[in-house]
Amino acid sequence: MSEREVLELLRENARYSTADIARMTDLEESEVEATVEELEAAGVVRGYQAVVDWDKLEDERVRAEVELNVTLDRETGYDDIAERLARFPQVKALRLISGDYDFDMEVEGDSIREVSQFISEKVAPVPEITQTVTHYVMTSYKENGIELGDGEDDDRLSYSP
Amino acid sequence: MTFELSDRVQAVPPSGIRRFFEIAEERDEVISLGVGEPDFATPWAARDAAIASLEQGKTSYTANRGKRELRESIADYVADRFDLGYDPDEEIIVTTGASEAVDLAFRAFVNPGDTVAVAQPCYISYEPGVTFAGGEVLPVPTTEEDDFRLTVESLEQAGAADADMLVICYPNNPTGAIMPAEDLEPIAEFAREHDLTVLSDEIYAELTYDGEHTSIASFEGMRERTIVFNGFSKAYAMTGLRLGYALGPADAIAAMNKIHQYTMLSAPTTPQYAALEALDTCDNDVREMVEEYDRRRQFVLSRFREIGMDVFEAKGAFYCFPEVPDGFTAEEFAEEVLREQGVAVVPGDVFGDVGEGHLRVSYATGLGDLRQALNRIEAFVEEHA
Ligand SMILES: Cc1ncc(COP(=O)(O)O)c(C=O)c1O
Numbered sequence: 001m002s003e004r005e006v007l008e009l010l011r012e013n014a015r016y017s018t019a020d021i022a023r024m025t026d027l028e029e030s031e032v033e034a035t036v037e038e039l040e041a042a043g044v045v046r047g048y049q050a051v052v053d054w055d056k057l058e059d060e061r062v063r064a065e066v067e068l069n070v071t072l073d074r075e076t077g078y079d080d081i082a083e084r085l086a087r088f089p090q091v092k093a094l095r096l097i098s099g100d101y102d103f104d105m106e107v108e109g110d111s112i113r114e115v116s117q118f119i120s121e122k123v124a125p126v127p128e129i130t131q132t133v134t135h136y137v138m139t140s141y142k143e144n145g146i147e148l149g150d151g152e153d154d155d156r157l158s159y160s161p
Numbered sequence: 162m163t164f165e166l167s168d169r170v171q172a173v174p175p176s177g178i179r180r181f182f183e184i185a186e187e188r189d190e191v192i193s194l195g196v197g198e199p200d201f202a203t204p205w206a207a208r209d210a211a212i213a214s215l216e217q218g219k220t221s222y223t224a225n226r227g228k229r230e231l232r233e234s235i236a237d238y239v240a241d242r243f244d245l246g247y248d249p250d251e252e253i254i255v256t257t258g259a260s261e262a263v264d265l266a267f268r269a270f271v272n273p274g275d276t277v278a279v280a281q282p283c284y285i286s287y288e289p290g291v292t293f294a295g296g297e298v299l300p301v302p303t304t305e306e307d308d309f310r311l312t313v314e315s316l317e318q319a320g321a322a323d324a325d326m327l328v329i330c331y332p333n334n335p336t337g338a339i340m341p342a343e344d345l346e347p348i349a350e351f352a353r354e355h356d357l358t359v360l361s362d363e364i365y366a367e368l369t370y371d372g373e374h375t376s377i378a379s380f381e382g383m384r385e386r387t388i389v390f391n392g393f394s395k396a397y398a399m400t401g402l403r404l405g406y407a408l409g410p411a412d413a414i415a416a417m418n419k420i421h422q423y424t425m426l427s428a429p430t431t432p433q434y435a436a437l438e439a440l441d442t443c444d445n446d447v448r449e450m451v452e453e454y455d456r457r458r459q460f461v462l463s464r465f466r467e468i469g470m471d472v473f474e475a476k477g478a479f480y481c482f483p484e485v486p487d488g489f490t491a492e493e494f495a496e497e498v499l500r501e502q503g504v505a506v507v508p509g510d511v512f513g514d515v516g517e518g519h520l521r522v523s524y525a526t527g528l529g530d531l532r533q534a535l536n537r538i539e540a541f542v543e544e545h546a
C-alpha cells in the first residue's frame with residue numbers, strides 16, 4: 001500500500017525529497033507528489049516538525065506532563081474542555097485517555113516558573129477541572145520514535161568481509 | 162627468534178581491505194558503505210533469551226554439535242523455509258559462525274592438491290580457507306552479462322568438470338546476485354554429472370528481495386553431495402554472537418564434527434539460547450529488517466543510475482556492485498573517494514580478479530547516511546569523470 005509506505009517514510013524523515021521517496025518505494029515521483037498532496041488535503045498529514053533534543057541546547061526548556069481530572073455536567077463535554085485547553089500555545093499535546101485520570105496534557109515553557117504559573121493561572125481555574133498533577137520532564141530518551149542522547153554511534157568497523 | 166611460517170600461511174596474501182581500513186582510520190567523518198554486517202541490533206527477544214540464559218548460569222559446554230533443541234529448531238526452520246529435510250541428530254552441526262563451518266568443510270573434504278572450483282566474485286574467506294587446507298582454487302568467473310549467475314558454460318570453460326569440489330554463494334557477497342531455481346537446476350546436473358561435492362553458502366538466504374530462495378541441496382540427487390552453510394549473523398543481525406551451522410549427509414557432518422570437537426568443542430552457549438529464541442519468535446523482526454534493506458536497495462540502485470554509474474540489479478544480500486567510471490581502476494576509485502569524500506566502499510577485485518572495475522557498496526547503513534554518501538559519490542564523479 002503506497003500511502004502507508006509514503007507515510008512511514010515521511011514520519012521517519014519529513015525532509016526526504018519527493019525523488020528520494022520515489023526511489024525508496026519504487027513509485028513514480030508524480031505518484032509520490034500526488035499521494036502527499038492527498039494526504040495533506042485529507043488532513044491525514046497535519047504538519048511537519050523537527051524532533052528536538054532540548055537537553056543539547058544551552059537554553060533551558062521545560063516540559064511537563066500534566067494529569068487532569070474533570071467533572072462533566074450536562075452542558076459541558078470532554079470536547080468542550082479540550083477545545084478550551086488546546087488553544088493555549090503552551091499546550092503541545094492533549095489527549096483524552098482511559099485510566100486513573102481523564103486528560104494527559106504536555107506543556108512547554110521557558111522555565112519551571114512559567115510552566116507552573118500557566119497551570120495554576122490558566123488551567124486549574126477552568127471550572128470543570130477538579131485536579132491537576134504536574135510531572136516535570138527530567139530527561140527525555142525518545143521523542144516521536146527517535147532516540148535522543150548521544151546519537152547512534154556506529155562502532156562497526158568501516159570495512160568488514 | 163623469529164617464527165618460521167608455514168608454507169600455507171605464507172601462501173595467503175594480506176587482506177585487500179586492510180590498507181583501506183588504515184586510510185579510513187585517519188580520516189574524520191567517514192560514512193562507511195564497506196561493512197558486511199547489519200546495522201540493526203539483534204532483535205530484543207533474542208538478546209533477552211541470551212541474558213536470561215546467563216542469569217540462570219547456563220554457561221557450560223553444550224553437545225559438540227550444538228544443543229539438541231537448537232538443532233531441532235534449525236531442522237524445522239530449513240524444512241519450512243527451504244524445503245530441506247535434515248536429521249537434527251546426525252545431519253546438522255552448530256558452529257562458531259558460518260565461518261567455522263566453511264573452514265571445517267575445507268579441512269574435512271579437501272586433500273592436498275585437490276581442486277576447489279569457486280564461483281567468483283565471492284566472499285573473501287573461501288580462497289584462504291582452501292589454501293589453509295592445502296587445496297588449489299580454480300576460479301570460475303561469473304559476469305555481469307549473466308547477471309553474475311553461475312552458468313554451465315562458465316564452469317566448463319574454467320575446467321570445473323575436473324575439479325573435486327564447487328563452492329557457490331547465493332545470494333552473493335559481493336554482487337547481490339541470486340540464483341533462482343531454474344538457473345540452479347543445470348548447475349546441479351553438472352555437479353552430479355562430474356561428481357562434484359558442492360559447498361553452498363546460503364547465509365543471505367533470508368535476504369532475497371525478488372522471489373524465494375532455493376537451495377541447491379533441494380534438487381534431486383544433490384542432498385547426498387552438498388553441504389549447506391547458514392547462520393544467524395545476517396538475517397538476525399547477530400554477527401558478534403558468532404553462530405552458524407552446516408547441513409549435510411551424516412558421514413560428512415560426522416567428519417566435520419571430528420575436527421570441531423577437538424578445535425572448538427562446541428559453539429558458544431549463550432548465543433545458542435539467543436538463536437533458539439530467534440528461530441522461535443523473531444520472524445517479524447526479520448521481515449521488518451528485510452523490508453528496510455529492500456527500500457535502501459531501491460534507493461541506492463536508482464541513485465547510482467542517476468549519477469551515471471552502471472549498476473547491476475542486485476536482488477539479494479545487502480550489497481550492490483556498481484561499475485567504476487572510465488579512467489579508474491576499482492582500487493583507485495575506492496581510495497580516492499575515501500580520501501576526498503570520506504566514503505568507504507570496497508574495490509571489487511578484493512573478491513576475485515573478475516571483480517575488477519566494480520565496487521562493493523553495502524546498504525547495511527541507515528537511509529540518512531546512504532543519502533549523504535551517494536551525494537558525495539555524485540560530487541566525486543562530477544568532478545573527476
Ligand atoms: C558469504 C558469507 N559467508 C559467511 C560469512 C560469515 O558469517 P558468520 O558471521 O556466520 O561467520 C559472511 C560474512 O560476511 C559472508 O558474507
